[in-house]
Amino acid sequence: MTDHSATTSVEVTVDPATAFRVFTEEIDLWWVRGPINFMDSARLLELRIEPGVGGRFLEVYGTDDVLESGRITEWEPGTAFAYRNPAEDVETRVRFDPIDGGTRVTVVQALLKDGADTAFVWPNVLHWLPAWIARRDSAPRTPRELDRLAIALYYEDPAAAARWLHTVFGLDSWDKIPAEGQQPSWIELHVGSAAILLCKRTESAAPAADHAVWVYVDDLDAHFAQAQSNGAKILSEIQQYGYRSYDAEDLEGHRWTFLQARPTQQ
Missing domain, CATH: 3.10.180.10 (2,3-Dihydroxybiphenyl 1,2-Dioxygenase, domain 1)
Structure with a gap:
């Protein structure tokens, strides 16, 4: 099978356990709410990662109205988690490695089937994480919204x-x-x-x-x-x-x- 994958990483100034928690629990705070950063920006209420194997990566539009972009297949708090999007034949794994002064967060996205095609999103968005971590101690715990x-x-x-x-x-x-x-x-x-x-x-x-x-x-x-x-x-x-x-x-x-x-x- 042809190797088709994308790897991107950033360094953050918190320990791996904190980086894991911020990445997963606060994704709706650090993910920038621009017009092209979601599958359906016009209806978005929340971006959410449900914890644990079997959890879902969701765009939430209402109480019973969600879009699932992946299902959690691996969940090791402080170390790694992975999710799979069967609709696009893509698997994504996020790793949290300790380094001097903090954590290196690495995301690897890989196509599961030869001939499949997708636009890898994480190289374009992961840099938002350290920006949020740098200001989260003083920032409001509400998503930033653009003006009209x-x-x-x-x-x-x-x-x-x-x-x-x-x-x-x-x-x-x-x-x-x-x-x-x-x-x-x-x-x-x-x-x-x-x-x-x-x-x-x-x-x-x-x-x-x-x-x-x-x-x-x-x-x-x-x-x-x-x-x-x-x-x-x-x-x-x-x-x-x-x-x-x-x-x-x-x-x-x-x-x-x-x-x-x-x-x-x-």
């Missing part, structure tokens, strides 16, 4: 722009600033709870489309119907990317993205 209004800025090189904005203007991110040579598909800076999305400029973009506005609304379908019936130029109808949204232009060609708000967004 965000802006998008378009650049020839969004990664270089993120580094410049971070260095020169001091803008930071709940995620991370891309290093030299990295070109992530999604860059999100934050000012308080407001997001600034950095996007790749396209040659076909209208002159007014050097920036865009993102607005989270309570009822996306009703909002779309109102915009359509009142003459907005619809650029893309409602689509599901993990978040639900549609795009439109205003009377002078500015681009607006409207998204379904999560129930937990104020």
